[in-house]
Amino acid sequence: MDRRWGPEPTGEGRARFRLWAPDRKTVTLEIRGEESFAMEPESGGWFAVEAPADVGTHYRFRLAEELAVADPASRRQDGGVHGWSVLTDPDGFAWQTRDWTGRPWEETVIEEVHPGVMGGFAGVAQRLPALAELGVTAVELMPVGAFSGTRNWGYDGVLPYAVAASYGSPDELKALVDRAHGLGLMVFLDVVYNHFGPDGNYLGAYASDFFDEHAHTPWGGAVAVAREPVRRFFIDNALMWLDEYRIDGLRFDAVHAIGDDEFLDAMAQEIRAKLPGRHIHLMLENEGNDPDRLKPALYDAQWNDDFHNVLHVLLTGEREGYYRGFAQDPTHKLARCLADGFIYQGETPPGSDHRRGKPSGHLPATRFISFLQNHDQIGNRAKGERLSLLVERERMRAATALLLLSPQIPLIFMGDSEGSRSPFLFFTDFHDELADAVREGRRGEFAGFAAFSNDKA
Known part of the structure; x- marks a missing residue:
């Protein structure tokens, strides 16, 4: 595939390096232990140079005397997101399941896992036989892109082409996928294209046009995907x-935070055009309950928060925060969810000034991914309680049966199949002022929940 981002091997121990740096007049390629190379300016703000480099070569870009940065399309890092990028061989892994083409979407039963909590890529791989025996058909990994520190949910990634070193190497992730395919399991990956994390993202220092100065997300600057x-x-x-x-x-x-439907359409269309002959499944998280992208040529399905929200109200009696919109006649709302997918299809939820959603009853039930809980719905509670801690066992079993037997695509969270009662809390590896800023940001984001007003939360 043609790519403009990232290094491209040119043969005989050489590679071509590129960087989009429209805010800079000069950029230098530094190779650890070797000489440096002045990069040549090209049209459109690009810089490029061909230099001696092989697999394992450590490199970075020098922007000024006091600032050297990793390749934003680095496949592997040494020394974290502030360290050196490492040249890899993307075709060097010896796949054992090259004939695997995937499984039809209608066969999908998902377990969502956090790779770090599971012991890294190797730990997830060890868990796969048990998941296959259980009846799970797809393992969904929370984001694996490189982030600052060693512990994170993954949504603070800053180098989305590089795997987080604390989870394992690129080849260890490929080995996980290879083993899954050998067991008949699909592997899904959560990706974050709406913002970057707060530490280790240097794009603003040399490519301010990467961001949309007129937009913002709850988690940081919005990316300018129209460019x-x-x-x-x-x-x-x-x-x-x-x-x-x-x-x-x-x-x-969170594609609602991207704000560019044309980009979403173009991305799905290009993916399907370039990867024919495989069952490739594309899923959305979209708080707006917008079903317009849910069609075979674009996206297979969308996470359906409505299913979780109304069942949570029925099971726990909680009414605060976003649960307020599901407190009135929740049984009727659940019936609508099971029949039509979304509960809100253009109505205005209580406490809101805006209509939410569009009609969805014409769509197949398999366009919706339902869950009793996921990383957000557990970890965004002040104490990270699982539903199994909040309701009686009989209610939990009944709700699980409804999830698994409904015609929508079911998703369970790691530990659900064992009835885990262990909390799953939000966590990062930030320190000092940045940690305080993240803490206060989350307190503001979830101000509708009384538990977040507690200083110990």
């Missing part, structure tokens, strides 16, 4: 996971 280099960065990233790592599907995080 071609930015669009290419994310579409090529999606293709990398699906092609080089043979991932079976992607879940796109």
Whole structure:
């Protein structure tokens, strides 16, 4: 595939390096232990140079005397997101399941897992036989892109082409996928294309046009996906996971915060055009309950928060925060959810000034992914309680039966099948002022829940 981001081997121990740095007049390629190379300016703000480099070569870009940065399309890092990028061989892994083409969407039963909590990629791989025996058909990994520190949910990633070193190496992730395919399991990956984390993202220092100065997300600056280099960065990233790592599907995080439907359409269309002959599954998280992208040529399905929210109200009696919109006649709302997918299909929820959603009853039930809980719905509670801690066992069993027997695609969270009662809390590896800022940001984001007003939360 043609790519403009990231190094490209040119043969005989050489590679071509590129960087989009429209805010800079000069950029230098530094190779650890070797000489440096002045990069040549090209049209559109690009810089490029061909230099001696082989697999394992450590490199970075020098922008000024006091600032050297990793390749934003680095496949592997040494020394974390502030360290050196490492040249890899994307085709060097010896796949044992090259004939695998995936499974039809209608067969999907998902377990969502956090790779770090499970012991890294190797730990997840050890868990796969038990999942296959259980009846799970797809393992969904929370984001694996490199982030600052060693512990994170994954949504603070800053180098989305590089796997987080604390989870394992690129080849260890490929080994996980290979073993899953050998067991008949699909592997899905959560990707974040709406923002970058707060530490280790240097794009603003040399490519301020990467961001949309007129937009913002709750988690940081909004990316300007309407600009071609930015669009290419994310579409090529999606293709990398699906092609080089043979991932079976992607879940796109919070696409309502991207704000560019044309980008979402173009990305799905290019993915399907470039990867024919495989069951590739594309999933959305979209708080707006917008079903317009849910069609075979674009996206397979969408996470359905409505299912979780109304069942949570019925099971726990909680009414605060976003549960307020599901407190009135929740039984009727659940029936609508099971029949039509979304509960809100253009109505205005209580406490809101805006209509939410569009009609969805015409869609197949398999366009909706339902869950009793996931990383958000557990970890965004002040104390990280699982539903199994909040309700009686009989209610939990009844709700689980409804989830698994409904015609929508079911998703369970790691530990659900064992009846785990262990909390799953939000966590990062930030310190000092940044940790305080994240803490206060979350307190503001979930101000509708009384528990977040507690200083100990």
